[in-house]
Amino acid sequence: MRPFRRLFRLQQHPRDLGRAVDDELRFHLDMTIRELVAAGATEEAARAEALRRFGDVRAARDRLTRIDRAYARRLRAADTLESAWQDARYAARGLRLHPGFAAVAVLTLALGIGVNATIFGIIDQLFFRPPAHVRDPERIAMLSMLQRGETGVGQQTFNYPVYRTLATDLRSAESVAIASFRAEPLSLGSGLQARNVRGMLVSASYFTMLGAGAERGRFFSAEEDAEPAGVPVAVISDGFWRRQFGRDPQVLGKALDIGMQRYTIIGIAPPEFTGTELGRVDVWLPFTAAMARRSASPSWRSNPLPSYAHIFVKVRPGIPLSQLASDVGRAMQEHYAELWFVSGRHVHLTPLRTARSVNLGTNTTITVLLGAMATLVLLITCANCANLLLARALRRRREIAVRLALGVSRARLVRLLVAESVLLALLGGSGALLVAYWSGTVVRLLLFGDVPWVRGSVDTRVLIFTAAAALAVGVAAGLVPALQTSRPRLTDDLKSGAREGGAPRAATRSALLVVQAALALVLLAGAGLFVRSLHNVDALRMGVQPERVLYGTMDLRVTGRSAREGDAIFRDALARVRALPGIAHAAVALTIPFGPSYGADVHVEGRDSLPPGEGPFLNLVGPDYFAAIGARLVAGRDFTDADDRPESPPVVIVSRTMARRVWPGQSALGRCLRLGGAAAPCAQVVGVAEDVRRQEILEDPLYFVYVPLGRAAPELGERLRDRYIVAYAAADAARMIEPVRRAMQTVVPGLPYATVQRIAEMPDVLTQLRRWRLGANLFSAFGLLALLLASVGLFGLISYSVTQRVHEMGVRLTLGAPRWSLGTLVVGQALAVSVLGVAIGLAAALAGGRIVASQLYGVSPHDPLVLAGACLTLLIMAVVASVLPAVRAIRVDPLVALRAE
């Protein structure tokens, strides 16, 4: 007789397996005994013979159970895999059948997770990721000197003598290194072929400290970085090797003309190595070799006053950073107690990871804000998806009820529903990678255009983050609806059609929408605050118009020319720039706003000292300087060519704040200033200029003294040799950059690279503007996204509830309610949800305002206009999202609605 075909592979409990083996063996023994008895044996003898034939029953039983258990385990694993595949296929079919739902859900996820991946990618590269190829980065720190009560990094640039002192004097330091305070533009080649490379001047100890080895060749040795002038050798980066030399294997030993000096390439750094810098570096030069070749006098080896370079220290293993810090403090007090950056200050060591992003103008608060914004968007995405899935699960509740009635287990059903949301999340995650790639590129370009990123916007870490976020959202968004709908009231759901919604579920959906609306309001309020801040900053009169003013400069010292020859070249360059169509004004100056600054020794006739105030600072400027930077003269006149000759009588222009404070209530014009000592000749004040920024976008007005450049230059000789050309563009300043550079570059053959930019593009300006730009742009983008998601969610909920209430509306109409009242009913429902969300969001925004307060400018974190605007926007959104459903409600035909029952 044939046994049954197997229908189900029933799961077997381990205990059942043992029992099954017992059954099988008992059957066998019984049969044998029966056979033997039939052949004439006694019951007793038959049993003994059966056992003898079988062998050790107990051992066999154990053996068989073991084999069966292993087999059952393997079957279970295969089952799990198979059912997962089934779930996935089932989910895929479900999505194919509802392309609209799938598209909205995937799009929501792609946007929500995508922006998170973007932000993660940026924060990761700026703050989280350890520097490449650096060993023990946690033992390396950057030195700075902080005033009492000062936060942040304080004074963080020093000089070569301080470095030498620390290098020989620190017992708790494993090594000490000096490096340029940021990758500086170095001129490569000359004439029109000249270009800028990003270079770092570093001590030989820099590489040993970082623990990095050269990819090819070697890094420079202590002998090549020894006083007085080192050896002109260079290490290039892997990227530079590729871009400049096409990975030429013969590059070692080749010459590199940097700043009119010849350096020999001796090594190539490993890929992505940027040392202590966050961004791209093309070339590293020995500190002494480069300094000796660019400086006219050897004072850089002995003068402890200037501040131009970072000092890094690496603590010995097992010694805390704090001990090294006190060690540094002792050394500084011992050798430099009277120096301005030592007296009244204490040592602060910034860990390398933080130190790398110090130059970026982003700080912890901004980072936390970015992270918080991204998290809010992720929450909104979650809520939106949960809502979509919930709505879909509600539509399917009859199907689900049928399945449950047929005996499909709850766990299995939950798995099916979660499978669908995980599948959605995976699709959304793939979309998110695209979003992350595009938006990452855009954000980098718009907001971090000055950061030379080493890696692309999507890398392995972003990939992992995206996958993890997608799965988390998928499970989170899928679980709530799955758990809810798998516990249905069976009979109700089997009986009813599309109508009865079930109050608790509608409540869950409304709650999710309230949360969404609240989060959206917070983001919109943030957007409003930062946009207003940025507006306020943009509207500031800084005395210079950063967007309209170009500046150009080149380092002529490296060509070995004297100051007089240099001035002649700048004079010719100025004439050429002035002649360019599109340039309204142009002038030469010693320095420019946001450039280097110089102090002046100023004596006022009739006063012992100046009234308290910052300054005075000095600038040497040619005629038309104020017009060229877009500054106004508030009194008197500008310098003329007659003031600008060596033999001209001395005249000065002062800043408005200086004029007001030094001669309160009186005119400054015609007064006498003595520059460089009480015995200096009297220089007459001929003009008062509006206050011009020196360094900071937000700074108190300063005392500033302007002196005609042409008159001062011969007296200065080789001192104060820097020269800038500033030019006011009549129209599009960005388009004038190339013509101006060409004009400067070709005055005489063989000039080094001329840097030409708008003031707005100077690294200092960009980093100062960054926090407002970041805040305004990202909050706006995220706020709009949140608004969009919330409105989609609201639209879904309201139209669903109209479907649910068609019957009720039919009844209302039959009972004589006017049609428009149905529309009010629908819009009212949308508004009720939104108002609640707005109220909660408003409370959150008011509470969160304190966190952003320090990042804002000229606007209170509780600005009523901004908050009211955000609320209004959300309410308008609610009305707009409910218009279509409301129209549908108004068009309800009572006959059809009632008959549908």
Add this chain to the structure above:
Amino acid sequence: MPSPADLELLQGTLDMLILKTLTWGPRHGYAVAHWIRETTGDALQIEEGALYTALHRLEKRGLLQSEWGVSENNRKAKYYQLTRKGRAQLRDRSESWTRYAQAVFTILRAT
């Protein structure tokens, strides 16, 4: 009791015999043991415990599958039947086993 060397020889042989036995349809363990005893005429002393071990192992390897059925005398019994993989294995092995036996036989005759 067979010696360990004999057991090793038996292992492959026993598997073959079981697979062969099941080519005529599903049988329970007792029937398999009975059939082997009858056909080999007690020439092979097979301990029945080892036979069951082989059955379960073959099932685990996917060469057999089992299900509970009802025996001739109306008792619950575990039936084994060949899977497609088991059939293929039998075809495979019996050819090579015959060749092997042939070779051994030839050598033994040559002395």
